[in-house]
Amino acid sequence: MRPLNIDLTQQQRQGVINLLNLNKDLSDAYLLVVKTKKFHWDVVEPQFHSLHQIWEEQYEQLTENIDAIAERIRALGGYPIGTMKGFLKNGTLKEQPDEVPTTIGMAALLVDDHEQIIRNLREHIDRRAEQFHDRGTADFLTELVEGHEEMAWMLRSFIEGQALEGDNSQPATEKKTPVGV
Numbered sequence: 001m002r003p004l005n006i007d008l009t010q011q012q013r014q015g016v017i018n019l020l021n022l023n024k025d026l027s028d029a030y031l032l033v034v035k036t037k038k039f040h041w042d043v044v045e046p047q048f049h050s051l052h053q054i055w056e057e058q059y060e061q062l063t064e065n066i067d068a069i070a071e072r073i074r075a076l077g078g079y080p081i082g083t084m085k086g087f088l089k090n091g092t093l094k095e096q097p098d099e100v101p102t103t104i105g106m107a108a109l110l111v112d113d114h115e116q117i118i119r120n121l122r123e124h125i126d127r128r129a130e131q132f133h134d135r136g137t138a139d140f141l142t143e144l145v146e147g148h149e150e151m152a153w154m155l156r157s158f159i160e161g162q163a164l165e166g167d168n169s170q171p172a173t174e175k176k177t178p179v180g181v
């Protein structure tokens with residue numbers, strides 16, 4: 001990147017601080033794509049067809065988000081995290097390696113994750129706009145929020161539909177032998 005010839009040290013320091021939150025958003029997007037894929041693989045009948053398809057569409061959307069966030073970081077002069085270790089260290093989502101959730105439990109865990117990401121993104125949007133006057137990135141993050149709201153809505157609708165059918169008697173998660181850990 002072409003070096004700035006004024007106030008370089010301060011600019012560089014500011015740049016690093018500015019991009020921490022975007023790398024956090026990138027890390028959470030990576031964690032969520034892994035979790036979404038896992039449930040796409042694990043889901044069983046009778047909801048297999050609907051959720052297998054929904055989760056495929058969602059992990060494809062999340063994969064596009066990941067690329068867009070990483071390229072946004074580069075456009076702002078930074079470097080995206082590119083290691084699994086880094087994603088785990090910087091992300092805010094929690095993995096559940098020892099649980100095989102029920103189908104409703106899978107959907108509920110992902111709703112929680114989408115909501116966590118939405119809360120983080122809203123905070124980051126405010127900071128980009130107010131503290132850094134970076135309206136472009138704030139708008140970009142707002143689009144991501146809208147995508148997560150839509151994905152969470154689809155999963156909530158599924159959970160509510162199951163409840164109406166009286167199929168919500170299962171616990172949200174059940175402990176079984178860990179699979180794929």
Ligand SMILES: [Fe+2]
Nearest residue numbers: 040041052056
């Ligand atoms: Fe697949």
